[in-house]
Amino acid sequence: xxxxxxxxxxxxxxxxxxxxxxxxxxxxxxxxxxxxxxxxxxxxxxxxxxxxxxxxxxxxxxxxxxxxxxxxxxxxxxxxxxxxxxxxxxxxxxxxxxxxxxxxxxxxxxxxxxxxxxxxxxxxxxxxxxxxxxxxxxxxxxxxxxxxxxxxxxxxxxxxxxxxxxxxxxxxxxxxxxxxxxxxxxxxxxxxxxxxxxxxxxxxxxxxxxxxxxxxxxxxxxxxxxxxxxxxxxxxxxxxxxxxxxxxxxxxxxxxxxxxxxxxxxxxxxxxxxxxxxxxxxxxxxxxxxxxxxxxxxxxxxxxxxxxxxxxxxxxxxxxxxxxxxxxxxxxxxxxxxxxxxxxxxxxxxxxxxxxxxxxxxxxxxxxxxxxxxxxxxxxxxxxxxxxxxxxxxxxxxxxxxxxxxxxxxxxxxxxxxxxxxxxxxxxxxxxxxxxxxxxxxxxxxxxxxxxxxxxxxxxxxxxxxxxxxxxxxxxxxxxxxxxxxxxxxxxxxxxxxxxxxxxxxxxxxxxxxxxxxxxxxxxxxxxxxxxxxxxxxxxxxxxxxxxxxxxxxxxxxxxxxxxxxxxxxxxxxxxxxxxxxxxxxxxxxxxxxxxxxxxxxxxxxxxxxxxxxxxxxxxxxxxxxxxxxxxxxxxxxxxxxxxxxxxxxxxxxxxxxxxxxxxxxxxxxxxxxxxxxxxxxxxxxxxxxxxxxxxxxxxxxxxxxxxxxxxxxxxxxxxxxxxxxxxxxxxxxxxxxxxxxxxxxxxxxxxxxxxxxxxxxxxxxxxxxxxxxxxxxxxxxxxxxxxxxxxxxxxxxxxxxxxxxxxxxxxxxxxxxxxxxxxxxxxxxxxxxxxxxxxxxxxxxxxxxxxxxxxxxxxxxxxxxxxxxxxxxxxxxxxxxxxxxxxxxxxx
Numbered sequence: 001x002x003x004x005x006x007x008x009x010x011x012x013x014x015x016x017x018x019x020x021x022x023x024x025x026x027x028x029x030x031x032x033x034x035x036x037x038x039x040x041x042x043x044x045x046x047x048x049x050x051x052x053x054x055x056x057x058x059x060x061x062x063x064x065x066x067x068x069x070x071x072x073x074x075x076x077x078x079x080x081x082x083x084x085x086x087x088x089x090x091x092x093x094x095x096x097x098x099x100x101x102x103x104x105x106x107x108x109x110x111x112x113x114x115x116x117x118x119x120x121x122x123x124x125x126x127x128x129x130x131x132x133x134x135x136x137x138x139x140x141x142x143x144x145x146x147x148x149x150x151x152x153x154x155x156x157x158x159x160x161x162x163x164x165x166x167x168x169x170x171x172x173x174x175x176x177x178x179x180x181x182x183x184x185x186x187x188x189x190x191x192x193x194x195x196x197x198x199x200x201x202x203x204x205x206x207x208x209x210x211x212x213x214x215x216x217x218x219x220x221x222x223x224x225x226x227x228x229x230x231x232x233x234x235x236x237x238x239x240x241x242x243x244x245x246x247x248x249x250x251x252x253x254x255x256x257x258x259x260x261x262x263x264x265x266x267x268x269x270x271x272x273x274x275x276x277x278x279x280x281x282x283x284x285x286x287x288x289x290x291x292x293x294x295x296x297x298x299x300x301x302x303x304x305x306x307x308x309x310x311x312x313x314x315x316x317x318x319x320x321x322x323x324x325x326x327x328x329x330x331x332x333x334x335x336x337x338x339x340x341x342x343x344x345x346x347x348x349x350x351x352x353x354x355x356x357x358x359x360x361x362x363x364x365x366x367x368x369x370x371x372x373x374x375x376x377x378x379x380x381x382x383x384x385x386x387x388x389x390x391x392x393x394x395x396x397x398x399x400x401x402x403x404x405x406x407x408x409x410x411x412x413x414x415x416x417x418x419x420x421x422x423x424x425x426x427x428x429x430x431x432x433x434x435x436x437x438x439x440x441x442x443x444x445x446x447x448x449x450x451x452x453x454x455x456x457x458x459x460x461x462x463x464x465x466x467x468x469x470x471x472x473x474x475x476x477x478x479x480x481x482x483x484x485x486x487x488x489x490x491x492x493x494x495x496x497x498x499x500x501x502x503x504x505x506x507x508x509x510x511x512x513x514x515x516x517x518x519x520x521x522x523x524x525x526x527x528x529x530x531x532x533x534x535x536x537x538x539x540x541x542x543x544x545x546x547x548x549x550x551x552x553x554x555x556x557x558x559x560x561x562x563x564x565x566x567x568x569x570x571x572x573x574x575x576x577x578x579x580x581x582x583x584x585x586x587x588x589x590x591x592x593x594x595x596x597x598x599x600x601x602x603x604x605x606x607x608x609x610x611x612x613x614x615x616x617x618x619x620x621x622x623x624x625x626x627x628x629x630x631x632x633x634x635x636x637x638x639x640x641x642x643x644x645x646x647x648x649x650x651x652x653x654x655x656x657x658x659x660x661x662x663x664x665x666x667x668x669x670x671x672x673x674x675x676x677x678x679x680x681x682x683x684x685x686x687x688x689x690x691x692x693x694x695x696x697x698x699x700x701x702x703x704x705x706x707x708x709x710x711x712x713x714x715x716x717x718x719x720x721x722x723x724x725x726x727x728x729x730x731x732x733x734x735x736x737x738x739x740x741x742x743x744x745x746x747x748x749x750x751x752x753x754x755x756x757x758x759x760x761x762x763x764x765x766x767x768x769x770x771x772x773x774x775x776x777x778x779x780x781x782x783x784x785x786x787x788x789x790x791x792x793x794x795x796x797x798x799x800x801x802x803x804x805x806x807x808x809x810x811x812x813x814x815x816x817x818x819x820x821x822x823x824x825x826x827x828x829x830x831x832x833x834x835x836x837x838x839x840x841x842x843x844x845x846x847x848x849x850x851x852x853x854x855x856x857x858x859x860x861x862x863x864x865x866x867x868x869x870x871x872x873x874x875x876x877x878x879x880x881x882x883x884x885x886x887x888x889x890x891x892x893x
Contacts, residue, residue, distance in 0.1 A: 040165055040369045041312075041376070050172035051077045053164055061165040061372075062365030065157050065352070067202060068098060068195035074164050075103050075191065082171050084108040085182075092252030095233035098195040100252050105170045106186040107179075110143050117186060121145055121261040124390065125338055126460050127398045139390040143183070144382045145262035147339070148375055149190040149253070152238050152330055154197020155229030156270035158346055158364060162371030163191035163268075169376060177380070184383040188260065193249060193330075194232050201229025205351055213352035215361055217273075222351040227648030234660070235652020236869070239267070240326075242333035243468055243501075244870040245429055246656065257334060258431050263389045264301070264382045265341040267330035268371055270348035274356050276315035277370050278345040279305050282324040283494070285479045289467045290324060290335055291399065293392040297340040297385070304381035308373050325475070326497040327467045328868075336464035337431055338396030340389065344374050397460035404457030407517040408469045409443055411452040411510045415581070415795040416549035418531070418608045419507045419872050424453045425529040426503070430468065433459045435522025443518040453525060456517045468503050469511065472831040475499060480833065487773060487835070498777025498801065500832025501870075505779050505799040508873025532605040538597050540613025541589070545575070547610040548583030548793025550872065553879045555600075555609035556585055557662045560635040560883075562599065565591050567630040568884065570789050573622025575614065582786070583793020583880075585633075586625050588617070631789070631887045636683035636714075638882060642668035645692035647720075653866040654688045654718060657875055658882065675701030679708045683886040689719025689864040694727060702730050710854025712891030716881050719806075719864030726808060726860070733851055733858050734815035735808045740772040741841045771805040772841055778802055778832030781823040782847045788819045789888055790850050790859065790880050797823070798873050799830055800847050800863050805838070807845050808862050816851030816858070820877070848877060855890040 039046075040061060046052075053061045056077045057070055066074070079086045085108055092100040104114060120138050123130045130138070148166065150159035167189055170178060192198055201224060208220025216222070227235050232249055241250040257265070271278070280298040302318060309316050322343055327333055334341040348354070352364045382389060412420045424434045435454045440447065455465050467473060475495075483493045504511035530551070535544065546552045546566075559566055566587045573580055589596060604611050623629035640655055651668075658664050666686070669677060675697050679685065685708070687693060694702060702724070709715045709732070717725050725733040779799045784791045798820065810818045822828060825843040834842075849860045859881040865874035 040365075040372050041169070044169070045174045046168070046172035047174060049081065050168060051081055052168060061161055061168075062363070062368035065202060065205065065364065066161050066164065068160075068192045068198050071160055071164060071191050072099065072101065075167065078167055078171060079103065085111055085171060086167070087111060087114065091256045092248050094196045094248060096196045098199075100193075100195070100249060101190075102256065103167065103189045103191070104186055105167055105182070105189065106143065107182045110182070110186050114186070117143060117145070118260050121263070121393075124394050125261050125397050127394065127401055128460070130394070135394045139387060139394075142390060144185045144264060144386050144389050145260055146185050146187045146379055146382045147190070147257065147260070147262040147265040148187060148268070148378070149193055149266065149330060150268045151191070151198060152193040152267060153230045153269065154194045154199070154232070155201040155224060155350065156348060157198070157201065157350070158270060158348070158367035159268035159371050160191050160198065161364075161368045162375060163189050165368060165372045166375040169372070170379075181379050181383040184386045185379055187379055188262065190253065193253065194238055196233045197229045197231055204229065215353040215355040217355070219351075222354065226644050227651070231648055231652060234656050235648045236656070237649055239269075239330050240328050240497075240868055242328050242330060243426075243430055243503075244328065244868060245426065246869040251429070254333070254429060257337070257339070261337070262334075262339055263393045264378065265331070265334045265339045266344055266375070266378055267341070268344045268375070269346070270367070271345040273347055273350065273354045273362060274358075275345070275347040276317060277309070277347065277374070278317055278320075278322055278343070279374060280324075280342045281318050282322055283320050283496075285323055285325045285475050285495075287325045287327065287467065287473060288476075289463050289473065291338065291396050291463060293395060294335055294338075294340050297389060297392060298342055300385060301340070301342065301378055301381040304384075305374050305377040308377040312373055314370055314373065321496070323494075323496045325473075325499070326501065328501065333430070336467050337461060338393050340392075344371065346370050400460040400462035401458050404459060404462040406457055406513060406515045407443070408455040408457070408465060409448060409452060409512045409514060409518070410455070410504065411448055413508055413510060413795060415793065416508065416873070416876065417547070417610070418549055418551035420453060420509045421531040421608065422529045422550075422872065423503055423507045423509050424525040425527055427455065427465075427468065428525055428527050430464055431461050432465050434525040436525050437520045437522050439520065441518050441520040444512050444514040446512065454518060454520065454522055458517070468501075470513070471502050471505065472500070475833055493776065495776040495833070498803070498832065500777060500779040500801065500830070502779060502831045505830055506801070506871050506873060508795055508798055530606070530608040533608050533610050535597070535601055535604055535611045535613060537613030538601065541615045542617055543586065543588035543590070543592075543614065544600060545580060545612050545614055546585040546587065548581060548585070548876075550876055551608040551610070552583070552585060552793070553876055554607040554662055555603045555611075556633060556883070557664045557879070558603050558607070559587065559599075560633055561664065564593070564596065564599070566633055567625065568633050568792060568887075569623065569625075570629045570631060570792055571623050573619045573624075575619045577620075581793065586630060588625075631884060633883055633887060636883065636886045637681055638664065638666045638684040638686065639679065639682045640666045640668050640686045641671045641674060641688060641693075641721075643670040643672065645696050646671060646688045646690035649868075650689035650719060650864055650866065653864075653869050654686055656869050657866050657878065658686075661869070661875070662879060664882075671696050675704060679713065680711075682713065683889070683891070684714045684716065684882050686882075687715070687717045687721035687724065688866070689721055691720050691723065693721060693724040694730070699729075706730065706732055706853070709856035709858060712855040712889045714857045714859065714881070714885030714889055716859045716861070716878075716885070718861045718866060720804070722808065722860040722862050723806070725858060732853060733811075733849060733860055735811055735846065735849055735860070737771070738807045738809055738841070739770060740837065772807055772838050773835050774805045775802050775834050775838055778834040779830045780828050780834070780842065781830050782820045783823055785817060785819050785821075788817050788850060789884050790819045790848065790877065792880060792884070793876060795873070798877075800865075800874065801867055801871055802834070802842070802863050803867070806862060807838070807841050808849070810844070810846050811849050811851060816849055818846040818848075819850050820848040821846050855892050857885045857889050859885060
């Protein structure tokens with residue numbers, strides 16, 4: 001047994017014997033081990049007046065996994081002992097009520113003038129208010145702001161404990177070099193970015209812990225049950241949420257970064273147990289919009305960390321695995337603010353000890369130590385390169401203002417006008433200046449209505465505007481050529497995440513990039529995502545018409561929850577000379593509460609829905625309000641499959657959209673219970689994306705689910721869950737998942753194959769069918785069938801994020817309807833990278849299918865419309881399925 005593991009086991013055993021076992025709810029104060037641990041960094045001496053982790057929590061750094069509340073308790077002890085050199089603040093609360101907080105460490109002089117330092121950092125980032133001479137004056141007396149963010153994934157545990165060790169080191173070290181660092185820098189520490197996920201992991205860890213750490217991969221303490229600790233309460237991956245900002249953890253953190261405007265930022269993670277330690281430079285592909293000086297500084301800091309790792313005998317790697325292409329990461333988004341932002345990854349023990357494939361024991365203390373060395377090395381490099389980093393921060397803003405040409409123009413989609421307001425508010429939350437035109441104007445040879453938004457590119461954060469609003473950010477030709485070479489040899493691609501994220505495409509908002517900015521007066525857009533609306537004609541005698549779109553659907557959901565009677569028009573009509581589209585909602589006064597006007601006034605203000613009062617029900621063209629095309633919308637009871645085999649992030653995103661964005665409650669039912677559950681009380685069941693439903697449900701469970709639909713239920717499958725509905729044994733949806741397109745040799749030719757050259761050889765060994773190659777994530781255009789009830793209120797086309805290799809055959813006439821199908825091969829790809837074979841095979845294939853089954857409805861999405869909560873243009877389709885599916889069923893409960 002290695003010495004480190006032996007000491008760890010003995011220390012934990014002594015603690016647990018003294019306390020009677022691990023705590024399940026709160027880490028107690030622990031009896032110190034008989035012999036104090038050696039310092040995590042050899043040769044350091046500390047001021048004994050600064051409290052140690054042992055003195056406050058009862059164990060040494062790395063000997064136990066610290067609860068989020070105890071991390072806070074330790075930092076409060078540090079701040080109490082050094083109030084002139086540390087301050088603590090909060091930036092929000094999690095869904096479970098835990099505080100989100102930061103701590104700043106610096107010299108007494110710097111901590112005393114933090115507000116001025118923050119103001120100077122913001123001034124330095126904007127060359128329009130700070131001249132070059134003024135910038136040099138600021139730089140001379142301005143510390144580098146170094147932002148150290150830890151443990152964004154709850155089961156990536158060592159960074160938070162390393163944060164405690166780093167803060168202690170900065171405050172207690174007697175090394176003169178450390179004091180020099182704190183004269184040149186202010187270090188802002190965010191120790192636990194995801195306290196809800198960390199506590200979920202620790203509850204699992206404590207519940208499975210025995211008497212000593214068990215390094216086996218199968219040990220209960222290291223085997224997390226669904227959904228694991230990675231995600232926050234809503235089961236979102238917070239490291240993909242930075243530009244969409246759906247979660248309180250990211251919303252607060254992003255606002256905090258904008259307020260402080262740091263120059264260096266580290267996001268500290270963990271990875272697989274067998275890996276060593278990663279820090280930049282990153283792997284290819286690199287986003288071409290990253291400021292060149294940022295890449296240079298990343299390498300400079302990386303070289304210093306490499307030097308420190310070499311001295312400590314710590315293995316590391318860079319330029320592999322972790323790229324810098326997607327801007328939604330914790331190190332991606334800040335880069336477009338001018339921050340030298342970096343990801344650090346440590347191989348994880350996922351507990352107190354782990355056995356690697358080599359047989360080596362990796363201890364938790366090892367992982368904490370490595371993150372500590374990396375943290376201190378980063379601060380050291382930032383201090384040593386003070387002038388360079390601050391000058392580059394100023395240069396970034398100048399590059400934006402002087403290099404920005406033209407503007408992006410964002411206009412309302414007539415089918416969903418509120419989404420452009422939501423997009424504008426979101427852009428301001430990424431630090432962009434967005435103006436709303438007060439009058440109609442012309443730009444790029446097109447006319448734009450008043451209320452359109454202008455994002456002038458001559459602003460300091462021009463690169464943020466480019467990366468979020470450009471239709472496409474291309475991968476380099478060399479990188480793509482290498483991926484094609486790998487595919488030809490049957491190797492996986494090296495694309496780490498999605499290759500498309502254009503916000504106008506995902507929001508289905510018309511946008512244009514103009515070579516010159518329009519000369520139109522604008523009003524700065526705020527951070528609000530909804531523009532409040534008012535009722536036009538609130539005293540009208542008959543009632544009200546509500547325009548379709550996301551805002552109208554949010555009003556619809558709120559209205560039916562409050563018992564308001566309304567109908568959805570399945571075809572367009574003309575009333576009082578105005579043409580109203582399908583999806584328009586009719587809310588009569590008759591049969592509704594006396595306070596209907598007051599209720600709708602409030603809902604219009606909170607949702608942004610556009611409501612018009614009408615004096616009567618007469619229409620001059622199209623279906624009448626009393627026809628069969630006016631479908632009564634009721635409040636269905638909605639169930640959602642939860643737990644294995646759903647992908648946790650997919651289940652979380654589906655629930656988030658329905659419950660948090662549209663305000664409608666769902667009942668989460670563990671998938672294994674669906675086989676025996678009485679679903680007769682539910683009208684809708686959503687199956688989030690995930691593989692293996694048939695195995696979890698079993699043959700009897702699939703039969704019971706089909707019988708529930710036949711009796712009148714609406715079953716909605718998202719993404720990979722559609723495999724269940726299309727499996728031949730399920731006897732539900734008539735579509736089938738396809739293998740890769742291509743010709744297959746006849747069986748009787750197999751033995752007579754002639755291999756003429758290397759190309760024939762590779763083609764032969766790679767033959768064998770199977771699904772199409774997996775797509776990392778590209779935005780593809782899809783066409784909407786306007787005649788189907790599921791598409792009411794939708795635009796004629798939408799953009800779909802396609803991931804993976806699932807492609808399905810279209811339904812034929814008499815089977816059902818391909819409500820939304822992908823465009824033809826020439827118009828298909830809107831943004832991102834897709835393999836040529838997939839492009840050809842996906843053309844004209846279904847994205848959304850609907851089929852009646854008995855008295856019920858099947859609605860299948862072949863890709864997940866809820867992914868990461870950011871496909872704004874697809875959310876109405878899901879809401880239509882939930883609320884109109886039951887309206888087209890005939891329940892026989």
